[in-house]
Amino acid sequence: LSDRLSGVFDKLTKQGALSDDDVKTALREVRVALLEADVSLSVARDFVAAVQEKATGQAVTKSITPGQQVVKIVHDELERVLTGDTDPGALKIDNPPAPILMVGLQGSGKTTTTAKLAKRLKEREGKRVLMASLDTNRPAAMEQLAILGVQIGVDTLPIVKGETPVQIAKRAKTAASLGGYDVYMLDTAGRLHIDAELIAQAAAVRDIANPRETLLVVDGLTGQDAVNVAQEFDDKIGVTGVVLTRMDGDGRGGAALSMRAITGKPIRFVGLGEKMDAIETFEPSRIAGRILGMGDIVALVEKAQQTIEAEQAEKMMKRFQKGRFNMNDLKMQLDQMLKMGGMEGMMGMLPGMGKMSKQMDAAGMDDGILRRQIALINSMTKQERANPDLMAASRKKRIAKGAGLEVSELNKLVKQHRQMADMMKKMGKGGMLKQAMKQMM
Numbered sequence: 001l002s003d004r005l006s007g008v009f010d011k012l013t014k015q016g017a018l019s020d021d022d023v024k025t026a027l028r029e030v031r032v033a034l035l036e037a038d039v040s041l042s043v044a045r046d047f048v049a050a051v052q053e054k055a056t057g058q059a060v061t062k063s064i065t066p067g068q069q070v071v072k073i074v075h076d077e078l079e080r081v082l083t084g085d086t087d088p089g090a091l092k093i094d095n096p097p098a099p100i101l102m103v104g105l106q107g108s109g110k111t112t113t114t115a116k117l118a119k120r121l122k123e124r125e126g127k128r129v130l131m132a133s134l135d136t137n138r139p140a141a142m143e144q145l146a147i148l149g150v151q152i153g154v155d156t157l158p159i160v161k162g163e164t165p166v167q168i169a170k171r172a173k174t175a176a177s178l179g180g181y182d183v184y185m186l187d188t189a190g191r192l193h194i195d196a197e198l199i200a201q202a203a204a205v206r207d208i209a210n211p212r213e214t215l216l217v218v219d220g221l222t223g224q225d226a227v228n229v230a231q232e233f234d235d236k237i238g239v240t241g242v243v244l245t246r247m248d249g250d251g252r253g254g255a256a257l258s259m260r261a262i263t264g265k266p267i268r269f270v271g272l273g274e275k276m277d278a279i280e281t282f283e284p285s286r287i288a289g290r291i292l293g294m295g296d297i298v299a300l301v302e303k304a305q306q307t308i309e310a311e312q313a314e315k316m317m318k319r320f321q322k323g324r325f326n327m328n329d330l331k332m333q334l335d336q337m338l339k340m341g342g343m344e345g346m347m348g349m350l351p352g353m354g355k356m357s358k359q360m361d362a363a364g365m366d367d368g369i370l371r372r373q374i375a376l377i378n379s380m381t382k383q384e385r386a387n388p389d390l391m392a393a394s395r396k397k398r399i400a401k402g403a404g405l406e407v408s409e410l411n412k413l414v415k416q417h418r419q420m421a422d423m424m425k426k427m428g429k430g431g432m433l434k435q436a437m438k439q440m441m
């Protein structure tokens with residue numbers, strides 16, 4: 001019965017597990033691709049080594065070559081590394097007036113980005129924003145921000161000749177409080193190269209404003225240099241995020257990976273042109289695709305994986321309709337649930353699952369439980385998974401021990417499995433199962 005399904009998996013892995021050689025060969029190309037995208041040498045080397053370890057032994061999807069599979073694994077890993085743990089677009093601007101400090105080298109796009117973000121905050125979040133230019137080096141720079149302010153309908157701090165950046169920062173702070181602004185943005189001066197004076201100035205301004213966000217603006221085309229700059233700014237000033245500009249150009253954006261790997265700072269926004277709307281929140285998958293430059297292959301593998309998943313789901317559904325639902329099936333469901341954002345995310349998507357969702361809530365089920373249940377199933381023998389009725393007390397003890405859990409947890413799992421099997425059978429008769437599975441795909 002169920003061996004039919006697990007048989008499919010066995011064949012898959014036996015047919016095409018990635019060998020050491022497969023991975024090495026493919027990674028050689030990947031390494032070149034990363035370097036071409038301006039990823040720094042050391043970061044590319046470390047990244048490739050980490051993937052080498054992860055990829056070896058992984059299954060190759062049917063109809064996909066080992067090389068293609070490795071590219072997909074690399075892509076997913078790139079995406080994982082690039083993903084920060086905060087929402088890139090959510091600027092911390094509670095407690096008005098919230099200061100945002102913009103730092104970076106001259107010409108990186110600070111002034112432009114300041115105005116772009118101000119416009120975004122105004123239009124998307126309805127915030128009242130005040131912008132101030134602290135660029136006392138170039139008088140035209142202050143005018144530039146004032147002109148952009150008029151263009152986007154955002155106030156700028158009036159220009160007073162002869163002030164120092166610290167004086168301007170103080171005035172901006174007061175004006176923002178008195179004027180009832182939600183946010184004030186400080187656009188600092190840059191230099192062509194990072195130097196002690198530039199850093200000292202930025203630090204003095206930081207100490208006055210105590211910014212909620214310090215965004216480092218970096219030219220996405222500069223590659224390796226960008227990383228050194230980021231490291232230096234973060235060490236001395238402390239940045240909360242990076243904005244990569246000029247990503248509308250030909251550059252493949254390797255700086256994003258280097259920056260993330262070396263500084264650990266999240267990339268928050270991406271500048272995509274000179275216009276005031278040309279800014280987007282950072283999307284790891286998009287940049288990962290661009291850095292790797294092998295989008296076709298990634299799409300191909302995804303398609304093949306989806307096809308296989310759909311085939312498996314179809315097979316599973318046929319069996320469920322006949323009332324056959326074993327522990328392998330349950331495990332697959334639990335894995336799927338984790339993949340789809342845990343209990344909440346998944347149950348919300350299934351019609352007719354409201355009742356089960358409530359039952360699970362009542363049983364205090366959360367993602368930790370999902371993981372423990374998967375561990376329990378992993379601890380069962382093939383026969384036990386295929387035929388849960390086999391599980392006598394002695395077997396239960398062994399299984400629970402293998403998973404490092406109590407027998408009572410296993411009993412709960414067995415009970416839940418039985419309830420689900422019954423429900424599947426009922427749903428199968430009413431055609432509801434088919435509907436539910438379609439939604440899941």
Ligand code: GDP
Pocket residue numbers: 104105106107108109110111112113190217244245246247248249270271272273274278
């Ligand atoms: P700052 O010296 O750091 O303040 O840099 P600016 O904001 O003055 O920008 C320098 C130049 O880069 C200007 O001509 C901007 O229009 C341009 N720029 C800024 N961001 C982008 C971007 O994302 N894409 C492109 N193509 N140009 C940009």
Ligand code: MG
Pocket residue numbers: 110111112135141187188
């Ligand atoms: Mg400027």
